[in-house]
Amino acid sequence: MAFLKLSSPHAHGPMSTPRVMRLVLLATLPGIVSLTWFFGFGTLVNILWASLFALAFEALALKLRRRPLAFYLSDCSALVTAFLLAIALPPAAPVWLIAVGIGFAILICKHMYGGMGYNPFNPAMAAYVLLLISFPVDMTNWLAPRGAISVAELPGPIDALLRSLGAASTQFDAVTMATPLDLLKQNDALLLDDLWAQSPQFGQFAGLGWEWANVGFLLGGLYLLYRRVFTWHAPVSMLASLTVIAALFYDGGSSASGGSPLFHLLSGATMFGAFFIVTDPVTSAVSNRGRVFYGAVIGILVYTIRSWGNYPDAVAFAVLLMNFAAPFIDHYTQPRTYGHKPRQNREKS
Amino acid sequence: MIQIRDIHGGIHPPENKLQSLGEPIRPAGIPAQLILPLSQHIGAPAAPVVSVGDRVLKGQKIAEAKGFVSAPVHAPTSGTVVAIEPRVIPHPSGMSAPCIIINSDGQDEWVNHQGISDYTAVDKNTLISTIREAGIAGMGGAGFPSAVKLSGGQDKPIQTLILNGTECEPYITADDILMRERAGQIIAGAEILRHLIEPQETLIGIEDNKPEAIAAMRAAAEGTGIEIVSFPTKYPSGGEKQLIQILTGKEVPSGGLPSDVGIVCQNIGTAQAIYRAVNHGEPLISRVTTVTGNACGSPRNYEVLLGTPVQYLLDQSAFNASDCIRLIMGGPMMGYTLQDTAVPVVKTTNCILAPTVEELPPPPPAQACIRCGMCAEVCPVSLLPQQMYWFSRAQEHDKLEEHNLFDCIECGACSYACPSHIPLVQYYRASKAEIRQAQQDKIKAERSKERFEARQARIEREAAEKEAKRKARLEAAKARQAEAVKGDSKQDIIQAAIARSQAKKSGDADPAQAAIARAQAARNGTAVEETREEKQQRLEKLLASTTKRLAAAQEKLAQAEGNNDDNIAAFRTAVEKTSAKLAATQKELDELKSSTDGAAPTDDPAAAAIARAQAKRSGQAPAESEQEKTQRITAQIASTEKRLAAAQDKLATAKANGDDKADAFATAVTKTQEKLDALRAELAAITPTTATPATPVEDDPAAQAIARAMAARAESAGMSEREKAEKNIASLQARVEKTAAKLRAAQESGDDNAEILATSLDKMRDKLTAAEQALAALREEEN
Numbered sequence A: 001m002a003f004l005k006l007s008s009p010h011a012h013g014p015m016s017t018p019r020v021m022r023l024v025l026l027a028t029l030p031g032i033v034s035l036t037w038f039f040g041f042g043t044l045v046n047i048l049w050a051s052l053f054a055l056a057f058e059a060l061a062l063k064l065r066r067r068p069l070a071f072y073l074s075d076c077s078a079l080v081t082a083f084l085l086a087i088a089l090p091p092a093a094p095v096w097l098i099a100v101g102i103g104f105a106i107l108i109c110k111h112m113y114g115g116m117g118y119n120p121f122n123p124a125m126a127a128y129v130l131l132l133i134s135f136p137v138d139m140t141n142w143l144a145p146r147g148a149i150s151v152a153e154l155p156g157p158i159d160a161l162l163r164s165l166g167a168a169s170t171q172f173d174a175v176t177m178a179t180p181l182d183l184l185k186q187n188d189a190l191l192l193d194d195l196w197a198q199s200p201q202f203g204q205f206a207g208l209g210w211e212w213a214n215v216g217f218l219l220g221g222l223y224l225l226y227r228r229v230f231t232w233h234a235p236v237s238m239l240a241s242l243t244v245i246a247a248l249f250y251d252g253g254s255s256a257s258g259g260s261p262l263f264h265l266l267s268g269a270t271m272f273g274a275f276f277i278v279t280d281p282v283t284s285a286v287s288n289r290g291r292v293f294y295g296a297v298i299g300i301l302v303y304t305i306r307s308w309g310n311y312p313d314a315v316a317f318a319v320l321l322m323n324f325a326a327p328f329i330d331h332y333t334q335p336r337t338y339g340h341k342p343r344q345n346r347e348k349s
Numbered sequence B: 001m002i003q004i005r006d007i008h009g010g011i012h013p014p015e016n017k018l019q020s021l022g023e024p025i026r027p028a029g030i031p032a033q034l035i036l037p038l039s040q041h042i043g044a045p046a047a048p049v050v051s052v053g054d055r056v057l058k059g060q061k062i063a064e065a066k067g068f069v070s071a072p073v074h075a076p077t078s079g080t081v082v083a084i085e086p087r088v089i090p091h092p093s094g095m096s097a098p099c100i101i102i103n104s105d106g107q108d109e110w111v112n113h114q115g116i117s118d119y120t121a122v123d124k125n126t127l128i129s130t131i132r133e134a135g136i137a138g139m140g141g142a143g144f145p146s147a148v149k150l151s152g153g154q155d156k157p158i159q160t161l162i163l164n165g166t167e168c169e170p171y172i173t174a175d176d177i178l179m180r181e182r183a184g185q186i187i188a189g190a191e192i193l194r195h196l197i198e199p200q201e202t203l204i205g206i207e208d209n210k211p212e213a214i215a216a217m218r219a220a221a222e223g224t225g226i227e228i229v230s231f232p233t234k235y236p237s238g239g240e241k242q243l244i245q246i247l248t249g250k251e252v253p254s255g256g257l258p259s260d261v262g263i264v265c266q267n268i269g270t271a272q273a274i275y276r277a278v279n280h281g282e283p284l285i286s287r288v289t290t291v292t293g294n295a296c297g298s299p300r301n302y303e304v305l306l307g308t309p310v311q312y313l314l315d316q317s318a319f320n321a322s323d324c325i326r327l328i329m330g331g332p333m334m335g336y337t338l339q340d341t342a343v344p345v346v347k348t349t350n351c352i353l354a355p356t357v358e359e360l361p362p363p364p365p366a367q368a369c370i371r372c373g374m375c376a377e378v379c380p381v382s383l384l385p386q387q388m389y390w391f392s393r394a395q396e397h398d399k400l401e402e403h404n405l406f407d408c409i410e411c412g413a414c415s416y417a418c419p420s421h422i423p424l425v426q427y428y429r430a431s432k433a434e435i436r437q438a439q440q441d442k443i444k445a446e447r448s449k450e451r452f453e454a455r456q457a458r459i460e461r462e463a464a465e466k467e468a469k470r471k472a473r474l475e476a477a478k479a480r481q482a483e484a485v486k487g488d489s490k491q492d493i494i495q496a497a498i499a500r501s502q503a504k505k506s507g508d509a510d511p512a513q514a515a516i517a518r519a520q521a522a523r524n525g526t527a528v529e530e531t532r533e534e535k536q537q538r539l540e541k542l543l544a545s546t547t548k549r550l551a552a553a554q555e556k557l558a559q560a561e562g563n564n565d566d567n568i569a570a571f572r573t574a575v576e577k578t579s580a581k582l583a584a585t586q587k588e589l590d591e592l593k594s595s596t597d598g599a600a601p602t603d604d605p606a607a608a609a610i611a612r613a614q615a616k617r618s619g620q621a622p623a624e625s626e627q628e629k630t631q632r633i634t635a636q637i638a639s640t641e642k643r644l645a646a647a648q649d650k651l652a653t654a655k656a657n658g659d660d661k662a663d664a665f666a667t668a669v670t671k672t673q674e675k676l677d678a679l680r681a682e683l684a685a686i687t688p689t690t691a692t693p694a695t696p697v698e699d700d701p702a703a704q705a706i707a708r709a710m711a712a713r714a715e716s717a718g719m720s721e722r723e724k725a726e727k728n729i730a731s732l733q734a735r736v737e738k739t740a741a742k743l744r745a746a747q748e749s750g751d752d753n754a755e756i757l758a759t760s761l762d763k764m765r766d767k768l769t770a771a772e773q774a775l776a777a778l779r780e781e782e783n
Helices: A017-027 A029-039 A042-064 A069-073 A077-088 A095-111 A123-134 A157-164 A180-186 A192-198 A210-226 A233-249 A261-265 A270-277 A288-308 A314-332 A343-348 B124-133 B146-155 B174-181 B183-197 B211-220 B240-248 B268-280 B310-316 B374-378 B385-393 B397-402 B413-417 B424-487 B489-505 B511-563 B568-598 B605-619 B621-657 B662-694 B701-717 B721-748 B754-782
Strands: B033-037 B061-064 B079-088 B096-104 B160-164 B201-207 B227-231 B263-267 B286-292 B300-305 B327-329 B336-338 B351-353
Touching (some): A017 A077, A029 A042, A029 A077, A029 A210, A042 A069, A042 A077, A042 A157, A077 A123, A077 A270, A095 A123, A180 A192, A180 A288, A210 A270, A233 A261, A233 A288, A261 A270, A261 A288, A270 A288, A288 A314, B033 B079, B061 B096, B124 B146, B146 B183, B146 B268, B160 B183, B160 B240, B160 B268, B174 B183, B174 B211, B183 B201, B183 B211, B183 B268, B201 B211, B201 B240, B227 B240, B240 B263, B263 B268, B268 B286, B300 B310, B310 B351, B374 B413, B385 B397, B385 B424, B424 B754, B511 B568, B511 B662, B621 B662, B621 B721, B621 B754, B721 B754
Parallel strands (some): B160 B263, B201 B227, B286 B351
Antiparallel strands (some): B033 B096, B079 B096, B286 B300, B327 B351
16 A cells, blocks of 8 residues: 655645636726726726737746746736736737837746746836836826716727727727826926816826726725735735825925825825735735835835826836835844744844 | 633634544554554653563553653553564654564453552652653653653742643544543543642643533533633644643743743643553553544544554544545644554554545645745744745755744644645755754764864874974983093093004004094994994894885785775875885895995904804804894884784774774784784794703804903993993883883783873884984994
8 A cells, every 4th residue: 555655734725826816816807997997998908918928928938948838827927917017007008018018027027037936026017117218108198087088089999909009090089198196296386176177187086087996906905805815014004104195295285285195095006006016925025014114115105206206107116116125124024933032132132 | 711812823724523523432452463662752762671472461561761851661451572673663754663562462461550549648759750650751742751841840930730632733633532531530630740740820721612622621620720721723722832822921932941931731631641640550551542534434533552553443444545645643734644554553643644635635736935925924933934935945044043943833834824835844844954964064073173183283292292302312312422522531541542552553643633533443343343233133124024014005905905995095105115115125235235245344353253253153043043033023023013003093093983994994903913923922932942042152152252252342342322322222122022011911901001001112112213323323423
């Protein structure tokens, strides 16, 4: 009788990495739905292209690295990268832009560093920053949201696809507008209330459409939190620090105001970043205490970059900066192990 | 009520306990053969006190504890000891270890035993030794000898006694059912422990998934002051450190013991065994073991005799081998797989788990670690398993220790939670072993470095001492000679006389100078002759010993080549050097001989007389050659002794270091000893013949001539400094021989002083050589 010789433990929990990845993909749905509702089918077209490119580049990299294709492709990590970048890009972005971004994310940011688990930077955010710096015009070409333009002016599936391929459609003429964050940044004459009244891009609390996209990602994030895919520490501390600093610099809405805390929480990529980027385990700090620091500094950086930086796309930059700092944070936030004295005391003795 | 604390992390794996709780405890019966490992506990293995063929009775001690942390082993039933041999024991590695094998006779006949009716009337040490003699070791899984825990804590005040009835591992119900059925015995055992330890409080911790056990225990503990504490079910609450944290909020310091924080922790099964040992005088010979898993048709708990083969239990449980790909001793979290169903149940075996493939499927291939931190979330000791995993893979031992690898209790919660199915605990075990190994290697390397340095220092010191002594002797000799030249009046008179007599003949400008020169020239002949003779002797000795050495070196070389030794090159060099030396000595000797034959000085009458006499005697070769032979053999003995001492030294070092060459050295020593003995026998055979001729020598005209000539020469030379030196040499030689004899005696009796004697002999020989050198120098100076 031959029995297996295995090391304990013999039992295993139900969680698996592909399952975690699929949960993340699932959790992006509310955000994607609201983006599509407000900005047309551009986001879905982005996701389509990005997924295709991501699988192709992942397969290429695995082939070059002589790794089993099916085993690694099935972990869905490439699809997660694709979804995250596709959501971050302007809807119906040019196909070549997506190809460049995904290629950089998968080949350079992921596999050149050793593949999944080894990358020091969030691939989607690194690719986003690369595209933003290299192709600023294409990257700031945001379509106007539903409400600011008529429904007929929103791109349908065919329109979006044609637009992404660079072919002009006869029926559809895309209307692009500055994003609310841009508007706020460039405003130095109007009180916030006046700015709100003058610009069709603003909605109930923040940007029209944006606020609901943020709510969508918040819902998705809460779902992941409920499923214990990540802990609350990093996203909550990021949102908290962003709220605090925004409150500090919100002077009731003067022309020099940085915007209300609620505006910042529901603008741009705040919720998307808090629950889908800051929580990326590979590139963030590892301990819960470390993640509190990590998230808090990202929150402060997001506000800083939005208000005083050159780009309004603050989340990507903030996350990349803190990716650098993660090992440093890890070094100082090692949790106290059972039976050990607190760190300070131990160093003194 | 006790305030319950929570531990960090933990998991909630499917409990799977109900399957085996349907039936009460049933005795498993007496198997035909029992296999009792000598090591069923932590600490030194027990030593057998029975031999093969002995009939043993149930409860009879068959192996006794060796050392403080150890436990005896008892026969679980009556029968015959049929073997004491290595058998496969319950161990993760599947290794074999010494076991006592008993064929049961089915009579189950008890040895005479008696309990203590009132343990409070008995001395505590007697009580502890009763527990110790009963062979009781922690029955929760670790198997730490219980008596050690009880006697170790006496110097530290114990506030809390904790009995562990947590049983947090899935599947296992041995403690649960024991508490349900024998709560009274457990409480009685707890009372004994209380009496021994005198704690301020006694707590029994039970997870809240065992309501029946809690009820039974509460009923049994009514009015005793023992508190039954139930707390939420979570793995691994039953770890000793975790239970202490849950019940008291205290943490056992890293690397410390529960007694450091005033706590003693025992398993409830151990308490029951202590009750049986004290009140009934029954040693630990059986235990309750759960046999469960879906591959078992009838999972339940058995009262199993220690030593019962696992197969015997599986046979009773409708085991379906075709469904089962792994057999686990212990639970699914910390148990280890068995390769062989012949392994016995031991004191720590709380469960035999035979799961089906669907129940516990083989692990899928591990995926990449994404540092999700789920492992850190569940770690009960707040480690960062994901970081330790990366450090473990990179073998960064410093980092691992910085991350407190050795505080890992290997509970397996991290591996359970890991979504990438990485066998984390396996990595930590491997790293712990690597670090321990590295520490051992480091200690070993440091020791051998110290040894080497000490040896190096000793050699240098000895060389320096030798050199200093040699210099001092040389200086002294020079000084003496200088003094002699100046102050020795006798010599002066002689020299003056010689000078005068010579001066008459010669017409040199400086009469004194010329006289000295002439006198020296006159003496030169004698001196040269003398040196030549001695030189020849010395060279012959050297030749003989070198030949011997060459033979020995060649032998060694052959041996080394045979063994494919590393030292071949060194031996070869030695052989080459020795043969070169041999050739040089031979050449020198030949030259000397030819020069002696050709240019024997004739102007000295004494020397001429000697030469003549020697020439005469060479006709009567036997006597002469015998003397020479004696000299040669003595020289050989001396050199062989030296070699023997060196070889013994080498052997001792090799043995001390556990060197592979120790055998080769031993052979060399034996061979050298044999040679030495042969030489001594030869010498002994000669000595009578040489010793007796002392008187006949006078009859020998040639010898008489030599004696006369020598005497004449001695007279002519007077008592010079040289003669003093010669005398010195003679006495030294005598001492050398005496010491050599002592050394022989010491070596034969295996005396410890042999080494010291050998060293002193070497030193004396050095002295002798130095004296000879000094003498030669004197002669040269005189010439």
